[in-house]
Amino acid sequence: MSPAGPDSARQPSPEHLLVLLEVARSGRYTTAAQALGLTHTTVARNIAALNRALGGRVLVRGADGWELTALGERAARAAEGVAQAMTTLVDGGAAADPVTGVVRMTTTDGFAAYLASPAVARLREEHPGLSVEIVTVTRRAAQHRSGVDVEVVVGTPQVNRGRAVQVAEYELGLYGARDYLARHGTPSSVAEASAHHLVYFVDSMLQVDDLDVPRRLLPGIQDALTSTNVFVHVEATRAGAGLGFLPCFMADRHPDLVRLLPDEVRDRLPYHAVVHPESWRRPAVAAVLAGLRAEAGRQREALLGRPPGAEGQDGAWRSRKE
Structure with missing residues (x-):
């Protein structure tokens, strides 16, 4: 210069x-x-x-x-x-694929494994120059961008900068392992379920208010095993540590888990993607968002986790918040 x-x-x-x-x-x-x-x-x-x-x-x-x-x-x-x-x-002036480069994303463990991973795999079939880095964390959306293009969070985020779009909705329910229920009994009411112990997030470390549901729905329930990782929740519930409040799209993959009190103990929450202003212009980021929404559409039934016999009852199946 x-x-x-x-x-x-x-x-x-x-x-x-x-x-x-x-x-x-x-x-x-x-x-x-x-x-x-x-x-x-x-x-x-x-x-x-x-x-x-x-x-x-x-x-x-x-x-x-x-x-x-x-x-x-x-x-x-x-x-x-x-x-x-x-x-x-x-590239010699040729029209290059604009969906290329690294897209950095944060999201929850379950979303990363069961929605983001297959979505990225499909995208890379069409756009081999795309690379996605995923950091798993369960927290609120950050108010300022810090090296992340997309933040997928649970609930409706309040952000001053950036834009939030809903990419999916999922159901959570109460589950117990068949062996555990055979030993300790299957609760038939909220009061009976509250007498068991809970497998869930560490209360003191839970940053997402919308996830503080089971302790409200099951008053007085005591913790059995808590973790910041939802895969630990699933495996601890399968091992018989207690009753787990689990995402249905994860728990329903395991035939040894039984959903309990589906009408009384449930919640439905959205996943929102927060994209910061400087990332919206990147074709790769737009493609990842579209891919996440498409994958959520393909898995809609699993995400909603309808109990047996609820097929075809879209109008009647509502979350407690609706």
Whole structure:
């Protein structure tokens, strides 16, 4: 960059923009450095140079990593154009598949395993240049983007930045293992179920208010085994640790689990995808969202977890919140 005058001094380098784009996607200097084949120090120097060129900060440190400022979001949009132009150049000007690159997503364990995984597998058949990174976590949507393109959360998120779209709806119910019920009896009422012990999330670590359901529906029930991982809930219930409040699309896969009191102890919750402003423009992110919704449509019956005999009763089968 020539230092000839003030105008040229404020022209950001394409190289600096591409470094910013990688930091924005990962939220980490170290991760961006690894992806670009640079050192952490070089990444930091590029960001500092971009700050000087644009006359302000493009990144601020957030709770989970580096986040784009408003100025950084504008720079990231320009960086996406640079990246796309370079891809076209490398491909010899041919029309390249726009659904390419890495999409980073956070979601719950069950959604990741049974909806996101098959959705990505289908997408990659058509778009082999697509890669999806999934981090499993059960929490509220973050108020600021930190290296994540899509956050799939339980419930209806309240976000100041970004856009939320519902991608699925699922049912939760009370389950017991056949062997456990043979030993301890099958509850026929809420009062009898409350006398058993619960397998569920760790109450003190539960960040999603909408998931605090069984302790309200089963007043006085004591915890048997708690975990932050829903697969632990399923396996602990199968092992006879207690009664589990489980997603039906996970529990109904196991014939050794019996659903209990389906009319009294149930809840239906939405999955929402929160997409941050700078990610909406990426064709790869749009394709992943469409793929998730399509997969949810294919699995709708399993997600809703209707009890035996409820087929064809769409109008009558409602969640307690409706």
